[in-house]
Amino acid sequence: MNRRRLGQAMPYLTVIGLLIVWELVCIVLDIPEFILPRPSRVAVVLVQDFGAIWFHAQHTLYTTIVGFAIAVGFGMALGVLVGSSQLAYQGLYPVLVGFNSVPKVAVVPLLVVWFGIGTVPAVITAFLLSFFPVAVNVATGLATLEPELADVLRALGASKLDIIRKVGLPRSLPYFFASLKVAITLAFVGSVIAETLASDQGIGTLVEQASANFKVPLVFAGLVVVAALGIAMYALFAVIERKTTRWAIRAVDVPIGG
Amino acid sequence: MQANSVADTPDMMVEIDDVQLTYPGGTLAVEHLDMRVQRGQFIAVVGPSGCGKSSLMKLASGLVLPSHGGIKVAGQKVRGPVKIVGMAFQNPTLLPWRTTLDNLLLPLEIVQPYRGRFRAEKRQFEADVRALLATVGLDGFAERFPWQLSGGMQQRASLCRALIHQPQLLMLDEPFGALDAFTREELWDVLQDIWMQRGFTTVLVTHDLREAVYLADRVLVMSARPGRIIADHVVDLPRPRNLDTSFLPHFTDLVHELRDLIRAERAGA
Numbered sequence A: 001m002n003r004r005r006l007g008q009a010m011p012y013l014t015v016i017g018l019l020i021v022w023e024l025v026c027i028v029l030d031i032p033e034f035i036l037p038r039p040s041r042v043a044v045v046l047v048q049d050f051g052a053i054w055f056h057a058q059h060t061l062y063t064t065i066v067g068f069a070i071a072v073g074f075g076m077a078l079g080v081l082v083g084s085s086q087l088a089y090q091g092l093y094p095v096l097v098g099f100n101s102v103p104k105v106a107v108v109p110l111l112v113v114w115f116g117i118g119t120v121p122a123v124i125t126a127f128l129l130s131f132f133p134v135a136v137n138v139a140t141g142l143a144t145l146e147p148e149l150a151d152v153l154r155a156l157g158a159s160k161l162d163i164i165r166k167v168g169l170p171r172s173l174p175y176f177f178a179s180l181k182v183a184i185t186l187a188f189v190g191s192v193i194a195e196t197l198a199s200d201q202g203i204g205t206l207v208e209q210a211s212a213n214f215k216v217p218l219v220f221a222g223l224v225v226v227a228a229l230g231i232a233m234y235a236l237f238a239v240i241e242r243k244t245t246r247w248a249i250r251a252v253d254v255p256i257g258g
Numbered sequence B: 001m002q003a004n005s006v007a008d009t010p011d012m013m014v015e016i017d018d019v020q021l022t023y024p025g026g027t028l029a030v031e032h033l034d035m036r037v038q039r040g041q042f043i044a045v046v047g048p049s050g051c052g053k054s055s056l057m058k059l060a061s062g063l064v065l066p067s068h069g070g071i072k073v074a075g076q077k078v079r080g081p082v083k084i085v086g087m088a089f090q091n092p093t094l095l096p097w098r099t100t101l102d103n104l105l106l107p108l109e110i111v112q113p114y115r116g117r118f119r120a121e122k123r124q125f126e127a128d129v130r131a132l133l134a135t136v137g138l139d140g141f142a143e144r145f146p147w148q149l150s151g152g153m154q155q156r157a158s159l160c161r162a163l164i165h166q167p168q169l170l171m172l173d174e175p176f177g178a179l180d181a182f183t184r185e186e187l188w189d190v191l192q193d194i195w196m197q198r199g200f201t202t203v204l205v206t207h208d209l210r211e212a213v214y215l216a217d218r219v220l221v222m223s224a225r226p227g228r229i230i231a232d233h234v235v236d237l238p239r240p241r242n243l244d245t246s247f248l249p250h251f252t253d254l255v256h257e258l259r260d261l262i263r264a265e266r267a268g269a
Ligand SMILES: Nc1ncnc2c1ncn2[C@@H]1O[C@H](COP(=O)(O)OP(=O)(O)OP(=O)(O)O)[C@@H](O)[C@H]1O
Pocket: B023, B024, B025, B027, B028, B029, B048, B049, B050, B051, B052, B053, B054, B055, B056, B225
């Protein structure tokens, strides 16, 4: 019982421990603030500049969620196509692998040429980074359908569409929800990357400008906010996953980076 | 084996004529396969492992088409999945996200004419499912999920799913293979009862020779791969059979005879 309580407290204890070590190292080694500010200093800036930070954070949240929403819709459709059609699989698989190995940071300048500086490149980058795990997981869920299960339905005269609707999609739901957790985190990465390079709003912009002006505590405050948003979104989708797919054994997260 | 002249008699449920099945990759699963099943009969198919029994089931239900030869079910040439068939396998293959009730409704969501009436008559269908569950001793388990049931209960539910749309032909591929001896013998009686009440045709593939003799009117023995029928034993034990039947000398003799046949077949392969 005690061990379980300790287990639950571990993440918080670890964070607090790290912050204390960080604070002490800064004090003992007398590290200047423009290189590595103390956590207490970051906290002060976070409170002082909260208005500005929150303004940018809202914008980042907005671009992330729009990009993520498009990614979910597109990723699901692509996953269904690739997972249910042998031909689509053969045709699209190499393209997808190739696409996924392009570093998305390198695409941002191109997006700026096409759409100018602002929200659109950030939304698109968030989308590009996050649709892949959704598509892969949905496709995996569909493609790993047990042949016997398909036979039971085929023997009843079920069409391919029936099989996808009645068995394929429900069966791939746990894979889908597992992928949302990964995708939302990647969407944050995407929008912040694009904001640093090509925007006048958002946490990425804030961080970029703050670091250009050597306001390093503000940089850290911005990063803390992004991390907090990322954790909150991850937790939200983890809860949705648990609620919706109680029947499934834990599905595997697909780790894919940008 | 019957002559071709009686091939089209209306009381034949399954007619398989000189069928050959080669899988992509070249495996010859069955060859020169001939088989007749009369309407209402209970047939058991036994044979050495890998001889093509599951392939025979897939052929008769239209899930795969023969490379050579012809198959008719209920007088109709098989060109694709045969919709008057219900199937159950060794693995219960219930959908874990559906309750037992919803699992059993699945065939009714797919097969006509139930499909067209599904929304309107869902209440009636649910009542039918509950009644069927009661006949296999699963009353009270309709709202449970499959993973909350024991293996034997799952297999009962799977049997019900194969029967809910009132198929004329029931195809069972080692449905009791993964169960313990007691549960298995219980389910023999459950299956025999439903079959005697409803009078559908049954083809049962099994490894268990006692099961074959206990349940079937005729036991067909298949050769080693490529499979064909090498013996056709009529089981003339009175029904309903019960555990006492399985201790009769005649029962035991039949089982031994079949065992010797299969042993010889395995040695030859
Ligand atoms: N989808 C498939 N593709 C290729 N070969 C197959 C396929 N299904 C079965 N086979 C081959 O066909 C032969 C017969 O298989 P089948 O499953 O019909 O045997 P079985 O009698 O049911 O075996 P068991 O008693 O072990 O269940 C085997 O050699 C098997 O390897």
